[in-house]
Amino acid sequence: MIQNSVKIHDNFSLEIKSIYENTSKRKKTKYDTITYLFIPNGLNINNQTYTKTKFYNDVKVYIRYNASEYTLEEIINLKTGPLNLFIKSVKKIVKEKSTKKNILDFEAKVKLLGAILNNSLKLQTHYFKFQKLADLQLSNQDFFNQLKEILHIYRTQIPIIENSSLDENIKNIIKLGDEYLSNISNYYTIQLLEHFKKISTEKSDLKIIIQFIKEEQEYRKTQNFDTSKDDDYYDETLLHKRSQLKKYIDGVLFLTRDVRKDGAFVEQSVFAIAAGLAMVFSTGIAFYYQQVYGNFTLPFFIALVVGYMFKDRIKASIGLLFISKASSFFYDYKIKIKDLQNNLIGITKENFVFVPFEKLGPKVKKHRIKDGYLDADYDFYGEQIIQYKRKIEIYPKKFGQEISDNRLNSLVDITRISFNRFITQMDDPKKSYSILKKGKIINRVGNKIYHINVIQKFYSEQGIEFKRYRIIMNRKGIKRVENIALDVI
Known part of the structure; x- marks a missing residue:
């Protein structure tokens, strides 16, 4: 079972908190989560301007034990x-x-x-x-x-x-x-x-x-x-001291993340095979023209150059083909979750990609369309969609071995997403407009806001669950988070 909440962490950061409980009678409990971010096209966030590296720089993940419940x-x-x-x-x-x-x-x-x-x-x-x-x-x-x-x-x-x-x-x-x-x-x-x-x-x-x-x-x-x-007129020292003390005490629950690239061995193997195939092609051409024209001739020299050119392109093309298809088989990162004594508590995998609206599942599409302000809201050519996928596998029998707490039965995953890069293309937070009232033109100033919709899809042993949130923000930061009630499908 997953308990999930979304709230504002600071002016420009969203905090997604998920609690993964041990619900399986087996040695491991598995979860999958997909978070979709629907971003207005006017913010200029797309696969050219917002790369995978930038996304992972904007995402900070903490994993810890969920403190045991005692009266x-x-x-x-x-x-x-x-x-x-x-x-x-x-x-x-x-x-x-x-x-x-x-x-x-x-x-x-x-x-x-x-x-x-x-x-x-x-x-x-x-x-x-x-x-x-x-x-x-x-x-x-x-x-x-x-x-x-x-x-x-x-x-x-x-x-x-x-x-x-x-x-x-x-x-x-x-x-x-x-x-x-x-x-x-x-x-x-x-x-x-x-x-x-x-x-x-x-x-x-x-x-x-x-x-x-x-x-x-x-x-x-x-x-x-x-x-x-x-x-300490502004209580800077006092507040900093309390913050550090809290981190020190809570440190007993925090787990370390050993981050590795997923599929690295397969990737290097494919690159090696690509290099081998390219070499076979190049060497084959060299042998053939050597037999036909002999050594130290102009045609043989040209054949060697052309063979080398094709060799380089074959190797690069196979590598690019693998990279383009790898996201279907591998995640971006594989993270081992370990306690302070290096016991393996679980494994998570992460994947980031932009996806077109047409490739979303029918339930995700329906949940996105719900409660649109205008019919124009349904025109998804005006949105870019980020898919952040995570796979979680936990080993509850190893929970709390290093701290002797036999009541530990769940992990807390805190993911903070920074929207700092999103504000660069936003308009001023205040916009003036005019209305006609009783024959007079009245000038007013209103708030200019943007909507970033978030849909989460959770897979667990109990089934599939959806949640949706609307992030209201402007150039000064996040104003509020609205929880959108979804229809049972």
């Missing part, structure tokens, strides 16, 4: 939960020698606890926001007591590490984990407070949230989490 109660009580695994790693690194293996294990457990707690708080906050106030009874929730207990248990381990003879770098790991846990606790509880204030929750029901936030902010002051030695 706060499970984090506290489960013996195999992230909190208890962290406590065991503390005991191990203090009692035993601080070997490289023990240090990496300790660091992984600190990061894993932070990543899982972040996911748990995100899910719990989402749950609170979508509950009816009458059913919520916020003041009676165990949420804050459980969160306090997790923070307390973690913080009781800090003196154990600090008072040991361990290296300062190791001691710093547990402090970084503490700061991250404080950051996310502060972030989600402030979100909850803002939400309940918007829906006019009684002040008495908000006391428990306010009290928690105050206590955590006091703790942050004692630990100097938010202080900066330099003048």
Whole structure:
């Protein structure tokens, strides 16, 4: 099963997030996705101006584990939960020698606890926001007591590490984990407070949230989490520090991508065969004319030159023919997905090509035509279509071996596509126009926008699924993303 979402990442980038779950009883689970980008012809994006190299420069892909789901109660009580695994790693690194293996294990457990707690708080906050106030009874929730207990248990381990003879770098790991846990606790509880204030929750029901936030902010002051030695009027240092800390903790879930060209062996073999055939042709001509005219004659010399010319062209023509047909058999790149211990977690393949509207499947055509603003929208001579195809194969039995988390069951694929090159041919974002109202001409200024339509086609063991989005943008960037409901075909 694939969970998919599309959102704005920044002014000029679109983020496509896909979660690939382990749904197969076999050793591997397979998915295929095709993303179609329908681009207005006026933007001058085509196979001459927008090459494969440029596209892959504009696409950035991250693959990581999807953080396991735990309730706060499970984090506290489960013996195999992230909190208890962290406590065991503390005991191990203090009692035993601080070997490289023990240090990496300790660091992984600190990061894993932070990543899982972040996911748990995100899910719990989402749950609170979508509950009816009458059913919520916020003041009676165990949420804050459980969160306090997790923070307390973690913080009781800090003196154990600090008072040991361990290296300062190791001691710093547990402090970084503490700061991250404080950051996310502060972030989600402030979100909850803002939400309940918007829906006019009684002040008495908000006391428990306010009290928690105050206590955590006091703790942050004692630990100097938010202080900066330099003048940081715009909070540059603070925000950069938090961003780096988040990347450090989330790094435990990220996987490496070993990118190789797909079909490289076959390609080189075809080129070698082409060179051999060309050589056979050239040598054959040389032998024939040598026998007819003999050595060191003008006809033999001309035959050698002509043979060499044809040899060169034969080799190049066979190579070009292979390249033109290769996209039907091979992808552009083959990527091996590996964890930090070099275990193979999965394989993905990627392919980029421009396709004509006539070669699209009937369902894709129908979904594209749906909700056109004008009949002219159906004239697809005014659009260029990019097809970005991906093949995904994952090996779930190897999930989480390096971090000892047996609940990992899915991968998150985050693909960011930059539209920066698309804006160069766009008109000014503001356009003036005139209307006649009550006999007077009124001049107005309107927004000049462009539509980039996105259709995604997903293949999984459960069947085929389609999704469509409309990207509204102008020269200043992406304004919004609209989710287009599709008819069941």
